Amino acid sequence: MTDALDWLAPLVSLDRLAWLDPLAWLVVLPLGWATLAFVLGSGRGAWAALAGVSLQLWLAVELAGTILADGATPPVGASEMAAHHAVGGWGAPLGIDLAADGLSAAMLILTQMVALPLAVYARAYFKAGDPAGAWFWPLMGFLIAGLNALFVSADLFNLYVTLELVGLASVGIVAAGGGAQQLAAALRYLFVSLVGSGAYLLGVALIYGAYGTVSIATLTPLIAAEAPRLVWLAAGLMLVGLLLKTALFPFHFWLPPAHGSAPAPVSALLSALVVKASFYLILRLWIGPLEPLLPAAAAWLAALLGALAIFWGSYRAIRAVKLKRLIAYSTVAQLGYLFLIFPLLAQPAALQAGVMQVFAHGLAKAGMFAAAGVMIRATGQDTVAGLAGAVDRLPVTLFAFGLAGMTLMGLPPSSGFLAKWQIIEAALAQGYWIIAVVALAGGLLAALYVFRVLRQAFLVSGADVAERGPVPAVPRTLEWSAFVLAAASVLLGLRGVELMRLLGAGA
Amino acid sequence: MTSGLLFALVGVALFALGVAGVVLIAQLPRRILAFNLMGSGAFLVLVGLAQRGDLPDPVPHAMVLTGIVVAVAATALALALVRRLHALTGRLQLPEDDGD
């Protein structure tokens, strides 16, 4: 018996990471099913995608478990990060190093957690022969692969490549099957994306010129030791490029058309995940290699822009005529919260608040766009006014919208509330009153646009309803997958302990 | 001034020209060209600044090659979109955004 299984020994005894390393598989799997879906042809491959994303979710959770288990001894560099993998056996500098700490693992979990219900949603959303859905699955696969690769990349140049992969896949998915307006939005988005990553690339080039390396782990002590003026310029270029891609006010102009004109599942993916990828990178650089370069003023500038984003985004959402525009402007506002944490980063609570907000907004906004997709499908128009009486016809969807709205308003017991609480408390702890005030005011402004929609949905005008005739049936799957996303954003508010522990681990 | 630094400075200038083109030019094909100029500038900086001593450094070359692949892909995507827009509207410029 023992002898017969001897041949298995090397496989079993081999470091499990060697062939079942979740880091590599999280990138390979989506590439695999995306390619498969592409080969299968137009509109096909949904099952491969669903299976793939489910597997990825499991891998991401597994990875987080490993990192939590190793978290007791915080390592220092990338090669010593809690999870680490050299692609094809080639290490840096010529090969590609993959590495993950608690922050990466959290982002990976969020990505798969949002992608799975959205995949279910998209399968029901795109009817057979719908040109918008023809190439959805390959594009979604490449997008997820890009995101996953971004979260596990350990060097600045590889991050550039993944950033471009995400950008190109996003543009493709926005443009797919659309009319002139949608194409125009996609092209605008493409140029912004290219300028943003171009600026980032130039920054990387300057950094390489100064230090001869792009590995984040190696750079961190080098920059801390000595930073020539060139490096300041590089840091500025990289950050501005990334801010452009994150759509921080006043760089937000491209986001509402792109997110507002794409089909609902696409808007959901973009708002929930894609803008968070460049934010993640900013955060990574800010608390990592660039930290010694950044003066307090830079953090305050970020917070100021964040505050302006909250006010301007909310104002535009309150005034928006179209439902999806409203939600897209709400994304502009919600991204603003993420930048309020920068002056507070001296305390770990600020980072926790930021990641909690990333989760809260990711889940809630995906749920909200998904719910909006249902409403648009049922009412036949993308306007807030068209929702009159929707509460009677689409109760589940309205409930989902309401739950997602709770998270965006930061009302308990939602993850948005926890994020708000953490931001306010970190602000008070460091004596920065103004940040607490902005966070609180932002919650009230969100209430204005969320309840604008809910209120309209409650409004009954009998004549209108009769005039509109029978309501097109909406697949139940659409309603419930929106509900699952929104409910997840609320339920996370009842238990954020594990997520916070993960952030502290393996960093 | 070493030749490497000269390359880098020219690269920065090209990059700046390219950005200005992408931002200012309304004609889409020319905008795409401007983007390519921008990319080339960044590559020139990457290769130029990395010139230390006599030995060539292989890493930036690998990076530039990768970068070129990315730029080609982006250009192809942009051209495809512009073609489609042209087919739909008959114009090579972006229409005004109709949203609120």
Add this chain to the structure above:
Amino acid sequence: MSASEWLPLAVLASSLVPGLVIFALPEDRVATRTTLNLLGALAKLVLVLLLLAGVRAGETYGVRFAVLPGLDLAFKADALGLLFISLSAVLWLLTTLYAIGYLERAPHRSRFFGFFSLCVTATMGIAMAANLFTFFVFYELLTLSTFPLVVHRETSQALRAGTLYLAYTLIGGTVLLTGIVWLHHLLGHTEFAHTGVVAALGSEYAAQLQIIFVLLIVGVGVKAAIVPLHGWLPQAMVAPAPVSALLHAVAVVKAGAFGIVRIVYEVYGIEFAQSLSLLWPLALVAAVTILWGSLRALFQDDLKRRLAFSTVSQVSYIALGVALFGPIGTVGGLVHLVHQGIMKITLFFCAGNYAETLGIHKVSEMNGAGRRMPLTTVAFSIGALGMMGAPLTAGAVSKAWLSDGASAAGMEWAVWVLWTSSLLNAAYFLPILWRAWLRPASTPWPDERIPRRAWRETSRLLLLPPLVTAAATLAAGIFATAELSPLSWARLIAEREYLTSPAP
């Protein structure tokens, strides 16, 4: 999990679970929905009785979950919490019965009863919160779950009222949150504890603590409808009668008043609050509210609006009792929490009956209503007399303890406030009774409808609840010294938790 841990959770679940199931039910599953509602309400009553027996015997109940590192969702069922829980559990059962009758053929009943159950769950959470964080979670949940009830009729008037309600409560919630996070930052926790927790901070924080007190009281004062934060309450009258009952007696304004009690006694501690001189401004605000509410009520012709302003006035009796520094005032305030609930819910049930059966919405239409609907009008009269503080009613007990408390605390002016308010109460309630009993019905009723399954004057389910609460109003007054009366429980709380010697 031991009984002391699961009992509080079961109290929450007994309304949460039926609520969630009801949301999923199709509109026409009337029997299932009714069964679920009543089973939940009865189960809750049984659980509450278990808790009452346990707490009387000196048991403690509590359970907590970590939400974030250093931040717990924590529940406890103590004597004070149980006072509120018992009131809500009993009134929930009656209001559910009433609502089943009231909404017999109305649309959207699944939605209505679903949110109704969520409201009660939120109220239970508020009553059992063991720290300010948990209190806030359920306080906001209450706001959200009442909004769909206020706008239930889906008319533009209802939506206006709903929007106003949200504007007040969400801004109030933001103010409250500011206070809570600030306190959490200073203390490192926001637990409730007998005799308060903030005294430990030391005198250098006095100024900050005063500001936080104002933030907290303003935050809960919105729901308690303290003048000038009361504007939403009269507007919310467009909601169906069971919702008004819920807002006025079971959940919303009570949650605010209960919040004041918890904050004064278990966050600041009555002695410490007095030493920061926070109590006299609170007493002053309560007195102004009492008089202003009564005055405004005088001039309302709409019956429900008159009752609403009466609530504004009456709820501040609780705040006044709390602010009267002394054991007797405490007992008066606490007992009024219960007494106001049963009296006011009687009045709203009756107002609903008049509207549903005869189409009467205004005081000026009440002529002769007593002869047409004698039982309803008897119940209404008992409620109204109770509000005035007539002998043998629950109101008399509250007012006696409150005015004794005021004299004992040396705040003679508060006695005058109470007397003036009683006179005003009489001035706006007696004309209604006079019209109903003594004036003949001159014109036909505005909109007379004979409900199905009527018994005597109106539907059975509409008649039973007000008769029960009217009887309770009398019982609480006549048997005030009985062992399980609200008064005895209030004295138990005062005796056990706050002060050393609650002399009668």
